[in-house]
Amino acid sequence: MPQNITEKLIKSHLVSGEMVPGKEIGLKIDQTLTQDATGTMVMLELEAMGVERAQTEASAQYVDHNIIQVDNKNADDHLFLQSATRRFGLYYSRPGNGVSHPVHMQRLAKPGKTLLGSDSHTCANGCMGMLAMGAGGMDVALAIAGEPIYIKMPKVWGIKLTGELPDWVSAKDIILELLRRYDVKGGVGKVIEYYGPGLKHLSAMDRHVIANMGAELGATGTVFPSDEEVRKFLKEQGREDDWIELTADRGASYDLEEEINLSELEPLIAKPSSPGNVVPVSEVAGTPIYQSYIGSSANPGYRDFAVAAEIVKGKTVAGGVSFDINPTSRQMLTDLVKDGHIASLLQAGARLHQAGCNGCIGMGQAPATGRNSLRTTPRNFPGRSGTQEDSVFLCSPEIAAASALKGEITDPRTLDMPYPKIKEPENPTVDTSLLDEPLPYEEARNVELYKGPNIASIPPMDALPDEMELPILLKMGDNISTDEILAGGARVLPYRSNLPEISKFAFEIIDKTYYARGMESVVEGGHAIVGGFNYGQGSSREHAALAPRFLGLRVALVKDFARIHWQNLVNFGVLPLTFVNEEDYDQIEQGDILQLGDLRNKVQQGNEFTINVKGKNISIQVSHALSERQVEVMLKGGLINLVKERLNRGQTLL
Ligand code: MIC
Numbered sequence: 001m002p003q004n005i006t007e008k009l010i011k012s013h014l015v016s017g018e019m020v021p022g023k024e025i026g027l028k029i030d031q032t033l034t035q036d037a038t039g040t041m042v043m044l045e046l047e048a049m050g051v052e053r054a055q056t057e058a059s060a061q062y063v064d065h066n067i068i069q070v071d072n073k074n075a076d077d078h079l080f081l082q083s084a085t086r087r088f089g090l091y092y093s094r095p096g097n098g099v100s101h102p103v104h105m106q107r108l109a110k111p112g113k114t115l116l117g118s119d120s121h122t123c124a125n126g127c128m129g130m131l132a133m134g135a136g137g138m139d140v141a142l143a144i145a146g147e148p149i150y151i152k153m154p155k156v157w158g159i160k161l162t163g164e165l166p167d168w169v170s171a172k173d174i175i176l177e178l179l180r181r182y183d184v185k186g187g188v189g190k191v192i193e194y195y196g197p198g199l200k201h202l203s204a205m206d207r208h209v210i211a212n213m214g215a216e217l218g219a220t221g222t223v224f225p226s227d228e229e230v231r232k233f234l235k236e237q238g239r240e241d242d243w244i245e246l247t248a249d250r251g252a253s254y255d256l257e258e259e260i261n262l263s264e265l266e267p268l269i270a271k272p273s274s275p276g277n278v279v280p281v282s283e284v285a286g287t288p289i290y291q292s293y294i295g296s297s298a299n300p301g302y303r304d305f306a307v308a309a310e311i312v313k314g315k316t317v318a319g320g321v322s323f324d325i326n327p328t329s330r331q332m333l334t335d336l337v338k339d340g341h342i343a344s345l346l347q348a349g350a351r352l353h354q355a356g357c358n359g360c361i362g363m364g365q366a367p368a369t370g371r372n373s374l375r376t377t378p379r380n381f382p383g384r385s386g387t388q389e390d391s392v393f394l395c396s397p398e399i400a401a402a403s404a405l406k407g408e409i410t411d412p413r414t415l416d417m418p419y420p421k422i423k424e425p426e427n428p429t430v431d432t433s434l435l436d437e438p439l440p441y442e443e444a445r446n447v448e449l450y451k452g453p454n455i456a457s458i459p460p461m462d463a464l465p466d467e468m469e470l471p472i473l474l475k476m477g478d479n480i481s482t483d484e485i486l487a488g489g490a491r492v493l494p495y496r497s498n499l500p501e502i503s504k505f506a507f508e509i510i511d512k513t514y515y516a517r518g519m520e521s522v523v524e525g526g527h528a529i530v531g532g533f534n535y536g537q538g539s540s541r542e543h544a545a546l547a548p549r550f551l552g553l554r555v556a557l558v559k560d561f562a563r564i565h566w567q568n569l570v571n572f573g574v575l576p577l578t579f580v581n582e583e584d585y586d587q588i589e590q591g592d593i594l595q596l597g598d599l600r601n602k603v604q605q606g607n608e609f610t611i612n613v614k615g616k617n618i619s620i621q622v623s624h625a626l627s628e629r630q631v632e633v634m635l636k637g638g639l640i641n642l643v644k645e646r647l648n649r650g651q652t653l654l
Helices: 005-011 036-049 072-088 100-107 120-128 137-144 171-185 197-201 204-217 228-236 302-312 330-338 341-347 397-406 489-495 499-505 514-524 543-550 563-571 599-605 628-636 639-648
Strands: 014-016 024-027 031-035 058-062 091-093 114-117 131-134 149-152 155-162 190-195 221-223 256-261 268-270 278-280 291-295 322-326 350-352 372-375 391-394 468-475 527-530 553-558 575-579 593-596 608-613 618-623
Touching: 005 131, 005 190, 005 221, 031 036, 031 100, 031 137, 036 058, 036 072, 036 137, 036 543, 036 639, 058 072, 058 100, 072 091, 072 489, 100 114, 100 120, 100 204, 114 120, 114 137, 120 131, 120 204, 120 221, 120 228, 131 221, 137 149, 137 563, 137 639, 155 197, 171 204, 171 256, 171 268, 171 278, 190 204, 204 221, 204 228, 204 302, 291 302, 291 397, 302 322, 302 330, 302 341, 302 397, 322 341, 330 341, 341 350, 372 397, 468 514, 468 553, 489 499, 499 514, 499 543, 514 527, 543 563, 553 593, 563 575, 563 628, 599 608, 599 628, 628 639
Parallel strands: 031 058, 031 114, 058 091, 114 131, 155 190, 155 256, 190 221, 291 322, 291 372, 322 350, 372 391, 468 527, 527 553, 553 575
Antiparallel strands: 014 024, 024 149, 268 278, 268 391, 468 593, 575 618, 593 608, 608 618
């Protein structure tokens, strides 16, 4: 049977289950990636589980999110992470070295391998012919310990690319086009696999842009072939030996098919406050802007900065526009400096920041209230920029640069200049000086973990009770993102290694009283929340499950869940339920009390059962999609309890 690339990658890593869409499969993980904002928890989990040493082929810890140091917290976390990587045998990418996804691509990505990362944009490395997936920290900790990842077998969505991009249209517009067609739920349960003649015009970094924002479609992963473009990229990085060819077999088919004719695309923009809110830029041209921001893993390439530099060269950005340049890796920044592009940007009025995620996650560069910010970043969920009343648009570097010059959203095709064609450096800089190699085991085992005063261990969690009466503390609508469940931003992120403290910010964007009401519910046996479709989309941050759980969340009842958040809820013992009849969503209100009886039995006996709404004479049919393995996790109150129990019995992890 001819196979597509996704099937090849899955088959060669399958350790359990059948390759039937929707069924649970276990996959061997070759590489892992953690970043600091999620990595501190991962390292604490490794410690809690008593893991000796990473069992993967390569595991790397990047420090790219929490890089503004206004007090001791972030700096202490960096030292904790450095000590943990030395202890457990991981690579350590120091602050300033760059964003995890492009740096991983440059230094460690290998075609044919699997990569699991505690960051939803881990899928970016699918550009290298890898099966790269985002996951919660606990799943990544287990993968580091040598355990498989369990996912539902995805459908494979083949996207045929034909034609060639017109001038002023670039890779970002390709993924925005897919978001325009299918919105933020379009990729759920699917791996997106690109193929076709249009590919030959897209460099490995262009493909990174597209693969990265597969996360915004909710996809399990994005896969590109490993072809001559990938070989060229690896050769430039001094790693040609890591190249293997990986393409779909002739005659391979896909579960679903789509075609994009690149020649027909135009510059696109996602309006506030969803990456799926995409329109042609011409529709919003003339809207005044406060900020134009270039960088992030959604436009990390040399080309992305160089094209902006060429557009603004010899000109000055409009008065009042903050033109923020956030380089994505040190080695690329070096080349942009050498080739004069940074000088062009600075002379035009740019503000240059250090290599890292920065404003993409609200770590600096927050816009003024209610003013329009144009960004090449992947997400514009409400409040994510760090400003609560924000208004963020997502676009290509071409649009961002053109708009910076004009002070208003501008279709770059209207600029009075030819489209700058960018020549990539022939011998790009390769710089490994801030990427520390794993220590040999003999040395590593004596390393002590350094824990600053802000680092708190994860509190114990109880097993799933059999009888519960749970007040609904929040009733929410569709597409609630993990940014709304637990904000990012410079105020909140420094508490990522301190669960009791970070819990104070849970759901604050939606309801500031949640924390106090949650704390009260803990003594009364907990609470539930209700949501609509695509609940928990976006970031993989497991804190969005952990913090509500710490505040007594026992049941999340929604129309449907986003993949990673659903898994995180299970990992920490929060029962994720969906309405069997969606109309029942309208029957219940915030403040109602859900009655769950004989729950442990019901969860084990089948996927559907009924719960009552106290005093209302309503019963609601609900369903859980847990596998047998996950039912066990749920009954124990989460993965940590299960793993600890097994290790105490001298058994293997899972
Ligand atoms: C994001 O883009 O939302 C983040 C910040 O990178 C997150 C990770 C985090 O919240 O730490 C993600 O994508 O998973």
